[in-house]
Amino acid sequence: MASTLDEADAAAIADLSPRTERGRLKADRRAAILRAAATLFAERGYAGVTIEDLGAAVGVSGPAVYRHFPGKAAVLAAILQGASRTLLDGAEQVLDSSPDPDHALRSLIRFHVDFALAEADVIIVQDRELEQLDRGARHEVRSLQRRYVEHWVNTLSRLRPDRAETELRFRAHAAFGLLNSTPHSARIPGRRPADGTIRGILEEMTWASLMS
């Protein structure tokens, strides 16, 4: 908790140097807890999951989780920080390799669709449980998200310089609502198009809504 900056950094460094057997196991377990937690939080909500559940999901029981995270809130923080980091890094990489704004926007959309479909649990938790974080972690996640949005706004601004940035920012948020709807409707077990088809429809709808 607290600022969780040192915490996250230390963990990241630890993850990057698992030269010993013990260290590798620890890194694996930490990752397993995060994956399981994302699924459980998405299914039952942050408050509906106990520390006991978190441990049980990876085969240990209860207080063992505290060997990997200082508390329940830190697990949520790690999930949300990881997600917003991944999105931001991905967007910057996409923009670096885009020759023109048209290609950039298309790539941003494709990248976001891929992430939403691959990490549906994380998307749901990100939408839903941001305000459960303490001030420090919430600020950090929000800051990462804001930078991600600004990349979209800048790209849109180059395509439609006639429009106010305020409107483009609003449109970007609406587009995220559209893109992030898939994980939610996926939970409702209605019949739905094949995965490849979904990708195409989502990209088409998002482009049309942004450029309309």
Next chain:
Amino acid sequence: MASTLDEADAAAIADLSPRTERGRLKADRRAAILRAAATLFAERGYAGVTIEDLGAAVGVSGPAVYRHFPGKAAVLAAILQGASRTLLDGAEQVLDSSPDPDHALRSLIRFHVDFALAEADVIIVQDRELEQLDRGARHEVRSLQRRYVEHWVNTLSRLRPDRAETELRFRAHAAFGLLNSTPHSARIPGRRPADGTIRGILEEMTWASLMS
């Protein structure tokens, strides 16, 4: 709890006949609790609000809430059932007075935008806390929502008979994600366009995404 059908009906009937002073006060208080609960649930999540909070928000304290609702879950159920009822009734009224599919879809969009902007709290709770309901209430809300979606799908199907209903249903869900994004981004206190402008942009984006 249980099926909450008799519960809701009895309350609705009670609300419709407040001929005595006491009855009027009771109806008012019930409504006040529901409004306050929607706001609080939207801000802190269902689990983050206590019965004490609910009472305090309307000037009574704690267990007095049990004079109006059999339990915390019943408050949430009343909010969600009310919302899905309102949406379904509104959609059917809109469709009854629409001469052609084009006008119908435009009116559906406008109606949904109005609801999302007017009842932002309820939209957030609806998106977020459906799975907190017990089986009976959840089934009822889902059934109402399904009928609402089918009105959209039928309207879309008349405009684009070339498309599979599965695809149209998926598109409708994505459009709801777009429309319901506004209450979420409204919580983030960024500068945003004036309310009238928002309406136009949302309608434009939704139409474009559905018909693209």
Next chain:
DNA sequence: TCCCGATGTTAGCGAGCACTCACCGACATG
């Protein structure tokens, strides 16, 4: 006016849960 039922209060119960503690076995390092 009288009395019943409805609406409120405060006190308290019981369950659930995040988190701590004392301890244990195993792995890695000198």
Next chain:
DNA sequence: CATGTCGGTGAGTGCTCGCTAACATCGGGA
């Protein structure tokens, strides 16, 4: 091989919170 560290366990601990109980107050129909 000895030893310190580390990841794990089971048994608690204290707090929060939904809900109930017992009692006060008051509006309104007879």
